[in-house]
Amino acid sequence: METEIIRAIPLDARADADLVRAAKVIRDGGLVVFPTETVYGLGADATSAPAAAKIYAAKGRPSDNPLIIHIAKPEDAALYTYTTPTYEKLARAFMPGPLTVILPSRENIPKTTRGGLDTVAVRCPSHPVAHRLIELSGVPIAAPSANLSGSPSPTSAAHVIDDMRGRVDMIIDGGPSEFGLESTIVKIEDDGSLTLLRPGRITPEELSAVIPTVRIAGAVTEQLKDGEVALSPGMKYRHYAPKCPVFLLDGKTDAVREYLKAREGHIAVIAYSEDITALRTACPDADLYDFGARADELSQAHRLFYLLREADKKNYDTIYAPLPPTDGVGLALYNRMIRAAAHQIVKL
Ligand code: AMP
Ligand code: MG
Numbered sequence: 001m002e003t004e005i006i007r008a009i010p011l012d013a014r015a016d017a018d019l020v021r022a023a024k025v026i027r028d029g030g031l032v033v034f035p036t037e038t039v040y041g042l043g044a045d046a047t048s049a050p051a052a053a054k055i056y057a058a059k060g061r062p063s064d065n066p067l068i069i070h071i072a073k074p075e076d077a078a079l080y081t082y083t084t085p086t087y088e089k090l091a092r093a094f095m096p097g098p099l100t101v102i103l104p105s106r107e108n109i110p111k112t113t114r115g116g117l118d119t120v121a122v123r124c125p126s127h128p129v130a131h132r133l134i135e136l137s138g139v140p141i142a143a144p145s146a147n148l149s150g151s152p153s154p155t156s157a158a159h160v161i162d163d164m165r166g167r168v169d170m171i172i173d174g175g176p177s178e179f180g181l182e183s184t185i186v187k188i189e190d191d192g193s194l195t196l197l198r199p200g201r202i203t204p205e206e207l208s209a210v211i212p213t214v215r216i217a218g219a220v221t222e223q224l225k226d227g228e229v230a231l232s233p234g235m236k237y238r239h240y241a242p243k244c245p246v247f248l249l250d251g252k253t254d255a256v257r258e259y260l261k262a263r264e265g266h267i268a269v270i271a272y273s274e275d276i277t278a279l280r281t282a283c284p285d286a287d288l289y290d291f292g293a294r295a296d297e298l299s300q301a302h303r304l305f306y307l308l309r310e311a312d313k314k315n316y317d318t319i320y321a322p323l324p325p326t327d328g329v330g331l332a333l334y335n336r337m338i339r340a341a342a343h344q345i346v347k348l
Helices: 013-027 049-059 072-078 085-094 126-135 157-164 206-210 253-261 273-282 299-313 330-340
Strands: 006-007 032-034 041-045 069-070 099-104 119-123 170-173 184-188 193-200 214-216 246-250 266-270 287-290 320-321 345-346
Touching: 006 013, 013 032, 013 041, 013 119, 013 170, 032 126, 041 049, 041 126, 072 085, 072 119, 085 184, 157 170, 157 299, 170 320, 193 206, 206 214, 246 253, 246 330, 253 273, 266 273, 266 299, 273 287, 287 299, 299 330
Parallel strands: 006 170, 032 170, 069 119, 099 184, 193 214, 246 320, 246 345, 266 287, 266 320
Antiparallel strands: 032 041, 099 119, 184 193
């Protein structure tokens, strides 16, 4: 398939005319990759089973891993799901923005979109290009991250093109993703409380300020046990993983330096900005990647998938990275990085 690549920065009259064509591709059952504030999404008409099926095929995604539907306005959730007072509170506090909410689905969202579940995940993105595309399409857009299944989510048009050229009708280049990790996902329970299924930019602390009871699903930080059912089907699959092994280092800078000094081979080290100089002296043959300042979790989130993909192109024997803390946005980093590392943590 021929893939048309269009640029939507700046979002001027020319770009808007291109988005009108992209919206027609969606309405006609085609696939369009578009930028959001989290990562790039691979979009299709969420109300069409054949269109949604094309998403699974293009990504190589297992058909039981449901898609998030993207809407133009928070109140549109009521057209496709049964919303609740808890949803209204979340919508007022966090939408449009990087929060996905799981609600009981109406019949107009086909089972293919929902991975066979009775619930559906809904998000209202704040990115102006995503918003405009959904509005022009006139349908909700089902969109998982625009990577091949298993790889880190794409946060730049170049990374989307690496994975999706030839597999989709159109790619909209909106520049680098602002946040860089996928949305926070919460499920609204029957009693109005929340279960956090995937951490993201909206933190458990922020959610608790609006909805008092927020439970964090075990799979956010732990490996699923054999036979355990994932609350969010995506959690059971290998994800975010480069081709080579990744190890997370849990220790103080001095211990990390001594450990890395003794490593051999073609290695990459993702390190906090403050540690780069010391580590460069300790392991002169390693390639060092600046993860951002230790306290600047937003910079780390912005860079993580970009760095993993760039490092992956160099065919390293091993990639080392720090084990992040589990509070605030750190929890989202921790959740993605333990998966990228297949839970291999080195305690120092
Ligand atoms: P992606 O869009 O690639 O970030 O993946 C979407 C994530 O949302 C996957 O981990 C899915 O398992 C999860 N998800 C989507 N719909 C539901 C749902 N109805 N119930 C639970 N998890 C869901
Ligand atoms: Mg994904």
